[in-house]
Amino acid sequence: MTLYIEYVILDNLVVDYMLFKLISITTKFKLYKKNLFFACLIGVLSAVFLPYVLKYNYLSVIYRLLSACLMVLVLTKYKSFRLYFFNLGLLLVYTFLFGGMFMFMLTLLKIKYTISGAILYDLEIPISVFLIIVLIGGWLLKKIIYKLSNQIKFNNLTCSIKLVDNNVETEGVGLMDSGNLICHNGHAVNIISSDMFFRLYKDYSVNKFLFRNIDKSKLKDASYIDIESLEKSSKYLMFRIDKFVCDGKVFENTYVAVTLKNFKNFDCIVNSKLLGGGA
Numbered sequence: 001m002t003l004y005i006e007y008v009i010l011d012n013l014v015v016d017y018m019l020f021k022l023i024s025i026t027t028k029f030k031l032y033k034k035n036l037f038f039a040c041l042i043g044v045l046s047a048v049f050l051p052y053v054l055k056y057n058y059l060s061v062i063y064r065l066l067s068a069c070l071m072v073l074v075l076t077k078y079k080s081f082r083l084y085f086f087n088l089g090l091l092l093v094y095t096f097l098f099g100g101m102f103m104f105m106l107t108l109l110k111i112k113y114t115i116s117g118a119i120l121y122d123l124e125i126p127i128s129v130f131l132i133i134v135l136i137g138g139w140l141l142k143k144i145i146y147k148l149s150n151q152i153k154f155n156n157l158t159c160s161i162k163l164v165d166n167n168v169e170t171e172g173v174g175l176m177d178s179g180n181l182i183c184h185n186g187h188a189v190n191i192i193s194s195d196m197f198f199r200l201y202k203d204y205s206v207n208k209f210l211f212r213n214i215d216k217s218k219l220k221d222a223s224y225i226d227i228e229s230l231e232k233s234s235k236y237l238m239f240r241i242d243k244f245v246c247d248g249k250v251f252e253n254t255y256v257a258v259t260l261k262n263f264k265n266f267d268c269i270v271n272s273k274l275l276g277g278g279a
Contacts, residue, residue, distance in 0.1 A: 007126045008047050014128035015098055016043035018135070020075060023090045027083065029076050039071045068092065105130065161268055163192070163200050163256070164243035170199040172267030174246060181272060182227060182257070188271035189238060189255040196267040197258045225257060246270060
């Protein structure tokens with residue numbers, strides 16, 4: 001069988017990448033791109049020059065072990081020899097497993113192959129192309145599952161809300177946040193976005209709002225309160241509205257505070273005490 005150098009390079013790059021990523025996941029260390037690049041480079045170079053030492057049995061074994069030791073050495077900074085040898089052991093174990101998987105794929109695809117110090121196969125394209133497709137497919141599947149999972153979690157934590165004040169109303173999406181325990185005189189305070197505020201009070205000026213120069217006399221029980229950890233400016237305009245409706249449940253004379261920023265997928269952080277009936 002003819003050995004194509006480009007096949008050797010691509011196959012080793014893909015397999016080494018998968019091996020090193022698997023090792024980093026197993027031992028939970030951060031794998032930097034620079035370290036990954038040099039480790040893969042050593043793997044490719046050792047594979048390219050391997051045919052020159054294959055005829056010397058003992059030398060080829062030593063050559064491979066030294067290559068493995070060097071690849072693991074540049075993979076990350078080690079705080080102990082124990083971790084280094086553990087990663088080296090993982091590389092050897094995973095290499096055997098990948099070799100078995102490689103031969104299984106060749107057998108499954110009915111591709112002729114021989115083992116002569118390395119796996120040689122008769123195929124017009126590198127077998128690593130299939131591995132790349134699997135990697136991309138797995139990555140896309142992971143992204144889709146992650147997005148769907150987050151969306152399901154988000155949907156479980158959201159509710160439909162409606163704010164009513166002075167016979168004007170606006171609707172939006174509320175996020176039920178157990179971390180929002182803000183209270184004023186024993187009453188729960190919900191955090192609404194500035195966008196929702198201006199939908200409810202169209203006559204108010206954005207500039208006056210930004211510079212905290214709003215006529216508070218037009219708002220019920222209005223004042224500025226300090227709220228930590230939401231944004232740099234801790235002063236929030238707070239006031240009472242006639243009705244706050246959450247999933248059809250009506251709360252009257254409820255306090256809301258306005259944040260200067262707008263939330264991404266919702267309009268209001270609903271107070272957990274309000275949900276528990278503690279308004």
